[in-house]
Amino acid sequence: MNLHDYLKYKKRVVVKIGSSSLQHADNGELDLIKLEKLVRELCDLRNRGMDVCLVSSGAIAVGRRAIGLTERPSEVSTKQACAAVGQARLMMIYQRLFSEYSQVASQILMTKYTMVNETTRENARNCFEELFRLGIIPIVNENDTISTYEMHFGDNDTLSAIVTSLTNADLLILLSDIDGLYTDDPRSNPDAVLIERIDRLDEHYMEMAKDTTGSDVGTGGMAAKLTAARISVHSGADMIIANGKDVGILHEIIEGEFKGTFFKGQKNVDFDLNQYIKTGF
Ligand SMILES: Nc1ncnc2c1ncn2[C@@H]1O[C@H](COP(=O)(O)OP(=O)(O)O)[C@@H](O)[C@H]1O
Numbered sequence: 001m002n003l004h005d006y007l008k009y010k011k012r013v014v015v016k017i018g019s020s021s022l023q024h025a026d027n028g029e030l031d032l033i034k035l036e037k038l039v040r041e042l043c044d045l046r047n048r049g050m051d052v053c054l055v056s057s058g059a060i061a062v063g064r065r066a067i068g069l070t071e072r073p074s075e076v077s078t079k080q081a082c083a084a085v086g087q088a089r090l091m092m093i094y095q096r097l098f099s100e101y102s103q104v105a106s107q108i109l110m111t112k113y114t115m116v117n118e119t120t121r122e123n124a125r126n127c128f129e130e131l132f133r134l135g136i137i138p139i140v141n142e143n144d145t146i147s148t149y150e151m152h153f154g155d156n157d158t159l160s161a162i163v164t165s166l167t168n169a170d171l172l173i174l175l176s177d178i179d180g181l182y183t184d185d186p187r188s189n190p191d192a193v194l195i196e197r198i199d200r201l202d203e204h205y206m207e208m209a210k211d212t213t214g215s216d217v218g219t220g221g222m223a224a225k226l227t228a229a230r231i232s233v234h235s236g237a238d239m240i241i242a243n244g245k246d247v248g249i250l251h252e253i254i255e256g257e258f259k260g261t262f263f264k265g266q267k268n269v270d271f272d273l274n275q276y277i278k279t280g281f
């Protein structure tokens, strides 16, 4: 896809990386070289003058390994315990890597209640704004340690789109374990074809995306990414799904030449983020 001289003028970008993209596929251990490269890429976006926000999954997957659980946890309290361990570990690594490139990183943990309640929503918005003003990179995750079903965003694809809308970012990049949206799940349909550009996000695209995930740590599958696309596009932000296998794709995206799916933002004046949080689409 060629979007030369378009994406490099973006002012504020939110990048989301999924748990499966942060770890070695064969044993689930953190891929430290990839994390280091991700941080370098994000620092370079800052050096290009963009406001940068990272939404990073991985708390539960990292905690699970630290605790020594071989199975994916299903009990809410076990997930919470894993997240309590894993989030701290992840942040320790991010802090160290960002400081190597002289950037300051920060942590914002949110639940759905943060967005439902007017005061906490405004606090979150103000905090993001101040961090950007100070040149600090917010690293966002769901507050899984206290989050239960009722206050859950459910997946970080949706959360990253909500952050995009809340902060008026103009680009959301979802780094996934797959190149983008295909006409069907390529894991079950070998004839599925990559869709490179979507200018009008209608129902037939939504139906292509299944909620099956490609890994034993992912959440929401492609369906969650299409929900994220609806939120971003209606908020006026472009969105891109690309493969996080090589995070060098971030500068390829900004330079306008990359493999992935590009969703054109089209601000919908009837879209109300607060209403969406309460009732969904
Ligand atoms: N139409 C589709 N196009 C691409 N992938 C799809 C589609 N439908 C379902 N999927 C599945 O969604 C997975 C990506 O979702 P997920 O595992 O949650 O990603 P991540 O952990 O990278 O955020 C793919 O690996 C693929 O198996």
Ligand SMILES: N[C@@H](CCC(=O)OP(=O)(O)O)C(=O)O
Binding pocket: 017, 018, 019, 020, 056, 057, 058, 059, 060, 061, 083, 141, 142, 144, 154, 155, 156, 157, 217, 218, 219, 220, 221
């Ligand atoms: N908040 C959770 C991740 C939730 C999520 O959406 O995961 P993923 O599908 O790997 O992006 C965690 O940090 O473990």
